[in-house]
Amino acid sequence: MAVKPLVAGNWKMNGTKASVAEFVAIADGVSPALADAVEVAVCPPATLVAALATLGRLPVGGQDCHADASGAHTGDVAAEQLKDAGATYVIVGHSERRADHGETDAVVAAKARAARRAGLVAIVCVGETRAEREAGRTLDVVGTQLAGSLPDGVEPTNTVVAYEPVWAIGTGLTPTVADVAEVHAFVRARLVERFGAAGAGVRILYGGSVKPSNARELMAVPEVNGALVGGASLKAADFLGIVAAYA
Numbered sequence: 059m060a061v062k063p064l065v066a067g068n069w070k071m072n073g074t075k076a077s078v079a080e081f082v083a084i085a086d087g088v089s090p091a092l093a094d095a096v097e098v099a100v101c102p103p104a105t106l107v108a109a110l111a112t113l114g115r116l117p118v119g120g121q122d123c124h125a126d127a128s129g130a131h132t133g134d135v136a137a138e139q140l141k142d143a144g145a146t147y148v149i150v151g152h153s154e155r156r157a158d159h160g161e162t163d164a165v166v167a168a169k170a171r172a173a174r175r176a177g178l179v180a181i182v183c184v185g186e187t188r189a190e191r192e193a194g195r196t197l198d199v200v201g202t203q204l205a206g207s208l209p210d211g212v213e214p215t216n217t218v219v220a221y222e223p224v225w226a227i228g229t230g231l232t233p234t235v236a237d238v239a240e241v242h243a244f245v246r247a248r249l250v251e252r253f254g255a256a257g258a259g260v261r262i263l264y265g266g267s268v269k270p271s272n273a274r275e276l277m278a279v280p281e282v283n284g285a286l287v288g289g290a291s292l293k294a295a296d297f298l299g300i301v302a303a304y305a
């Protein structure tokens with residue numbers, strides 16, 4: 059099934075009001091022809107979601123959401139609040155959330171359900187640690203995370219999966235093309251097995267040290283339907299250099 063790729067920037071805990079100019083520079087760099095070929099989105103910190111979304115230039119996403127729609131959860135953001143701020147996407151289950159906040163697969167699935175309830179598309183992250191890869195457990199780990207983190211009823215319109223090997227995030231290291239191909243083929247097979255035809259259309263992004271210099275090679279891997287980009291999404295020139303893999 060032909061799917062339109064997605065390149066999403068995850069600004070993580072970076073950015074202030076001054077970063078709006080960088081977002082505008084990214085949007086300015088996405089020509090109509092490029093926009094036909096690839097969807098480009100930015101997930102800024104929660105403080106900037108409304109400011110960027112209000113511009114109406116590119117889809118915007120949150121980086122996390124609470125499973126509840128409202129209530130006594132100091133410091134958390136509901137999917138409904140992100141939607142209200144103009145978000146289209148929300149990342150859930152990023153390995154930094156899993157590590158820093160002890161998020162389990164069940165918690166991630168509850169957040170993905172919350173995203174759907176609010177009308178957001180959940181970008182559900184999975185990926186193995188270095189120790190797990192070295193122990194030959196990559197597919198086991200990714201399979202378990204997928205089974206536990208994806209709620210029932212996944213459709214291409216409500217869910218994106220991001221495969222992000224933890225050891226590749228922010229390190230400059232990437233898996234070989236063959237390793238990326240193996241994991242993405244595995245993820246696709248699991249999606250189709252569980253969700254049937256819908257699973258064939260769900261976009262599977264690769265994330266972890268994607269740069270302008272390696273984007274073309276990584277984006278050409280079968281079943282890689284785009285990228286989730288951290289550090290290189292903070293500068294418009296770098297991010298657009300990655301998006302250009304689809305030009």
Ligand SMILES: O=C[C@H](O)COP(=O)(O)O
Binds near residue numbers: 228230267
């Ligand atoms: O969500 C994005 C990933 O964690 C990748 O980060 P990175 O591109 O800085 O390696």
